[in-house]
Amino acid sequence: MHPLDAAIALTPDGDDRFRGATSPAYANMVGPFGGTTGAVMLNAALLHPARIGDPIALTVNFAAALADGAFEIESRAVRTNRSTQHWTMQLTQGDAVAATATAVFAIRRATWSAPEATAPADLPPPQSLPRDTVAHRLAWTNRYDMRFVKGGLPAAPDEPEREDSTSVLWVRDDPPRPLDFASLAAISDSFFPRIYVRRRRTTPIGTVTLTTYFHADDAVLAAQGDRPVIGVARAQTFRNGYFDQSAELWSDARQLLVSTHQMVYFRE
Amino acid sequence: MHPLDAAIALTPDGDDRFRGATSPAYANMVGPFGGTTGAVMLNAALLHPARIGDPIALTVNFAAALADGAFEIESRAVRTNRSTQHWTMQLTQGDAVAATATAVFAIRRATWSAPEATAPADLPPPQSLPRDTVAHRLAWTNRYDMRFVKGGLPAAPDEPEREDSTSVLWVRDDPPRPLDFASLAAISDSFFPRIYVRRRRTTPIGTVTLTTYFHADDAVLAAQGDRPVIGVARAQTFRNGYFDQSAELWSDARQLLVSTHQMVYFRE
Numbered sequence: 001m002h003p004l005d006a007a008i009a010l011t012p013d014g015d016d017r018f019r020g021a022t023s024p025a026y027a028n029m030v031g032p033f034g035g036t037t038g039a040v041m042l043n044a045a046l047l048h049p050a051r052i053g054d055p056i057a058l059t060v061n062f063a064a065a066l067a068d069g070a071f072e073i074e075s076r077a078v079r080t081n082r083s084t085q086h087w088t089m090q091l092t093q094g095d096a097v098a099a100t101a102t103a104v105f106a107i108r109r110a111t112w113s114a115p116e117a118t119a120p121a122d123l124p125p126p127q128s129l130p131r132d133t134v135a136h137r138l139a140w141t142n143r144y145d146m147r148f149v150k151g152g153l154p155a156a157p158d159e160p161e162r163e164d165s166t167s168v169l170w171v172r173d174d175p176p177r178p179l180d181f182a183s184l185a186a187i188s189d190s191f192f193p194r195i196y197v198r199r200r201r202t203t204p205i206g207t208v209t210l211t212t213y214f215h216a217d218d219a220v221l222a223a224q225g226d227r228p229v230i231g232v233a234r235a236q237t238f239r240n241g242y243f244d245q246s247a248e249l250w251s252d253a254r255q256l257l258v259s260t261h262q263m264v265y266f267r268e
Numbered sequence: 269m270h271p272l273d274a275a276i277a278l279t280p281d282g283d284d285r286f287r288g289a290t291s292p293a294y295a296n297m298v299g300p301f302g303g304t305t306g307a308v309m310l311n312a313a314l315l316h317p318a319r320i321g322d323p324i325a326l327t328v329n330f331a332a333a334l335a336d337g338a339f340e341i342e343s344r345a346v347r348t349n350r351s352t353q354h355w356t357m358q359l360t361q362g363d364a365v366a367a368t369a370t371a372v373f374a375i376r377r378a379t380w381s382a383p384e385a386t387a388p389a390d391l392p393p394p395q396s397l398p399r400d401t402v403a404h405r406l407a408w409t410n411r412y413d414m415r416f417v418k419g420g421l422p423a424a425p426d427e428p429e430r431e432d433s434t435s436v437l438w439v440r441d442d443p444p445r446p447l448d449f450a451s452l453a454a455i456s457d458s459f460f461p462r463i464y465v466r467r468r469r470t471t472p473i474g475t476v477t478l479t480t481y482f483h484a485d486d487a488v489l490a491a492q493g494d495r496p497v498i499g500v501a502r503a504q505t506f507r508n509g510y511f512d513q514s515a516e517l518w519s520d521a522r523q524l525l526v527s528t529h530q531m532v533y534f535r536e
Contacts (some may be wrong), residue, residue, distance in 0.1 A: 097347045109509055
């Protein structure tokens with residue numbers, strides 16, 4: 001079983017309830033990588049017998065650091081329309097709420113379609129770039145093969161601050177895993193905090209909320225398979241303890257897979 | 269009383285419950301303007317006796333068109349930490365859930381701060397531009413004074429499709445109203461659907477989810493007062509029934525007030 005599938009595995013525990021557990025393979029500084037927390041909450045809708053359609057949007061709110069170990073997720077379809085379905089999820093450990101989420105699912109139909117944003121052009125192929133190893137003391141970063149075109153973490157502690165926090169990279173699950181909605185949800189949280197990229201040093205941070213919009217469908221996911229996708233991330237403002245971060249994931253054929261946004265707490 | 273304050277007025281109805289009603293002053297094509305729905309759900313946290321701090325993030329999921337008339341909102345502080353608080357809200361009419369929301373509040377502290385995105389430069393002043401009147405048959409659009417620098421709605425039905433859905437405009441409440449978190453939440457949903465701007469024609473649409481990140485604090489809001497703010501909006505992709513839309517609101521001193529994102533259903 002792929003470590004991501006193990007990390008997001010859920011056991012039904014009565015109506016609208018599932019049991020899961022954190023996974024050492026995705027350990028972060030404190031508790032698990034937030035991407036797997038988001039993916040397992042999405043999975044509590046994906047696995048629910050009442051589910052219709054595919055994910056359109058997911059918002060995950062990180063209310064507290066998860067403790068390593070077991071958790072419960074309650075997931076409820078609060079409204080089912082003809083082609084859309086609205087979900088609320090809550091992740092608890094004992095009596096404490098550690099995360100909340102909402103999701104929108106939909107049955108998509110073919111319509112007029114057009115891209116507007118464009119993927120970065122003329123990228124070197126992933127195999128021509130070195131794999132990032134700067135953050136490898138955190139288990140979860142070993143679960144992603146990241147190859148930075150620009151905007152990686154500082155390798156030395158004495159780099160001057162930058163004006164621009166933009167990163168462009170190739171990223172895929174390690175070991176490779178065919179892309180699906182759960183892995184897109186997890187990869188959406190794999191971008192290093194923009195404040196590290198900009199200030200060239202680390203500081204205590206924590207994502208408080210993460211929203212991901214899914215533009216891919218099964219055909220696009222199948223065409224991408226397990227090859228690396230392109231990630232682009234940037235901040236808009238850093239102000240009094242919080243910054244926002246927006247990112248896109250693109251297929252290697254330059255189709256937009258997800259657009260994703262978060263607000264991140266930082267200290268100092 | 270300003271019509272926005274009337275539209276977001278709530279009466280406590282027991283622990284964690286409030287009663288409100290839609291407002292004809294903000295009527296949309298079907299039901300009320302989504303911006304007031306988002307603002308009244310935020311207000312159910314702002315008015316709650318357990319609230320700490322100011323809004324950092326708000327996600328509103330529009331599960332169904334509201335019927336004109338009364339509604340109930342349940343708002344719960346599901347987790348209160350030292351400086352952050354996580355909220356869930358649910359808006360019901362009878363037994364039906366019409367909207368859900370989550371919010372993060374925080375007590376902010378002064379830290380290193382830096383802008384990264386920049387506001388559009390060299391804008392003509394609002395009073396030099398004509399007020400938009402194209403959409404004025406919808407009541408809610410009369411509650412906003414919008415003056416487009418670019419990317420307004422088509423005035424005639426025969427304009428060719430554009431490559432770019434970007435809008436830049438000055439916008440303020442009408443009548444003028446000092447800016448606060450509730451009005452920022454409402455204005456965040458006042459951008460016309462990007463598909464109208466791009467295709468130069470209307471089609472049935474509906475926002476399914478809207479996320480707003482608040483970068484302003486009381487001092488920034490007080491400095492802005494009731495003068496027009498700058499809005500910038502764009503789409504990233506239109507695909508099989510859904511498009512995403514990202515926008516910023518800037519103070520006239522070019523401070524980022526909010527960044528806001530949505531996924532919108534469209535037909536055809």
